[in-house]
Amino acid sequence: xxxxxxxxxxxxxxxxxxxxxxxxxxxxxxxxxxxxxxxxxxxxxxxxxxxxxxxxxxxxxxxxxxxxxxxxxxxxxxxxxxxxxxxxxxxxxxxxxxxxxxxxxxxxxxxxxxxx
Amino acid sequence: xxxxxxxxxxxxxxxxxxxxxxxxxxxxxxxxxxxxxxxxxxxxxxxxxxxxxxxxxxxxxxxxxxxxxxxxxxxxxxxxxxxxxxxxxxxxxxxxxxxxxxxxxxxxxxxxxxxx
DNA sequence: TCCTTGATTCGACGGCTGTCGATATGGTCG
DNA sequence: CGACCATATCGACAGCCGTCGAATCAAGGA
Numbered sequence: 254x255x256x257x258x259x260x261x262x263x264x265x266x267x268x269x270x271x272x273x274x275x276x277x278x279x280x281x282x283x284x285x286x287x288x289x290x291x292x293x294x295x296x297x298x299x300x301x302x303x304x305x306x307x308x309x310x311x312x313x314x315x316x317x318x319x320x321x322x323x324x325x326x327x328x329x330x331x332x333x334x335x336x337x338x339x340x341x342x343x344x345x346x347x348x349x350x351x352x353x354x355x356x357x358x359x360x361x362x363x364x365x366x367x368x369x
Numbered sequence: 370x371x372x373x374x375x376x377x378x379x380x381x382x383x384x385x386x387x388x389x390x391x392x393x394x395x396x397x398x399x400x401x402x403x404x405x406x407x408x409x410x411x412x413x414x415x416x417x418x419x420x421x422x423x424x425x426x427x428x429x430x431x432x433x434x435x436x437x438x439x440x441x442x443x444x445x446x447x448x449x450x451x452x453x454x455x456x457x458x459x460x461x462x463x464x465x466x467x468x469x470x471x472x473x474x475x476x477x478x479x480x481x482x483x484x485x
Numbered sequence: 486t487c488c489t490t491g492a493t494t495c496g497a498c499g500g501c502t503g504t505c506g507a508t509a510t511g512g513t514c515g
Numbered sequence: 516c517g518a519c520c521a522t523a524t525c526g527a528c529a530g531c532c533g534t535c536g537a538a539t540c541a542a543g544g545a
Contacts, residue, residue, distance in 0.1 A: 268416035300384035351479035
């Protein structure tokens with residue numbers, strides 16, 4: 254259950270100054286949520302879906318894994334603060350929380366030029 | 370052993386169109402390398418070190434884990450294509466590969482405005 | 486009310502991961 | 516050469532993770 258209100262608290266590029274331990278623990282949880290191919294695809298599927306949200310029924314088709322496994326991965330993404338969800342009648346909808354992605358994106362911003 | 374030359378192959382924001390499975394597998398490996406607090410701190414420690422590189426001897430001090438464990442984490446970062454390394458005399462130096470970070474950063478770029 | 490469909494939770498299992506101490510390797514200096 | 520320092524590798528072990536099928540819950544329609 255990581256919030257996303259603390260986005261400002263941590264997130265200039267990590268290449269500028271060392272992360273403190275607490276921030277590292279926090280961020281590692283988010284990256285761990287991204288460290289599975291199924292979850293990455295789920296996230297991009299949700300984000301690129303019409304209207305910016307998708308119901309679970311839209312998400313089970315493209316994968317070879319069982320529906321409970323999809324549900325498990327969605328839970329991981331939700332608990333990492335990367336997506337939100339809501340039940341509307343029969344279906345449950347998921348959407349991406351842009352602030353969370355932006356936070357990670359900013360963190361990874363590389364130093365200017367260089368290629369090495 | 371992930372290259373970083375293929376940076377162009379995958380990396381407009383993942384929120385625009387669904388990732389294909391191959392790209393997802395590839396990217397998940399990089400995020401997995403970032404999914405540990407020690408490795409995140411190592412990476413930022415290396416990147417923010419004077420001259421953009423650090424020898425292992427600079428990296429073992431700030432952590433509570435043993436030296437072999439640090440070595441293991443550095444290997445994970447290297448095999449994920451996030452850092453490079455080289456032996457110079459007695460010491461081994463590590464530096465960040467900016468293209469890899471940039472690739473991930475671009476991938477996570479959130480859609481414009483919105484806050485939800 | 487009962488059945489059906491959508492989604493989550495549960496319990497189990499195999500494989501992966503982080504950690505350690507011990508050991509090996511690579512290099513420098515007497 | 517031989518002692519010594521800096522890193523890496525090895526082997527072991529506990530805990531976590533992705534996956535499944537089965538069971539459960541939630542909502543809607545006969």
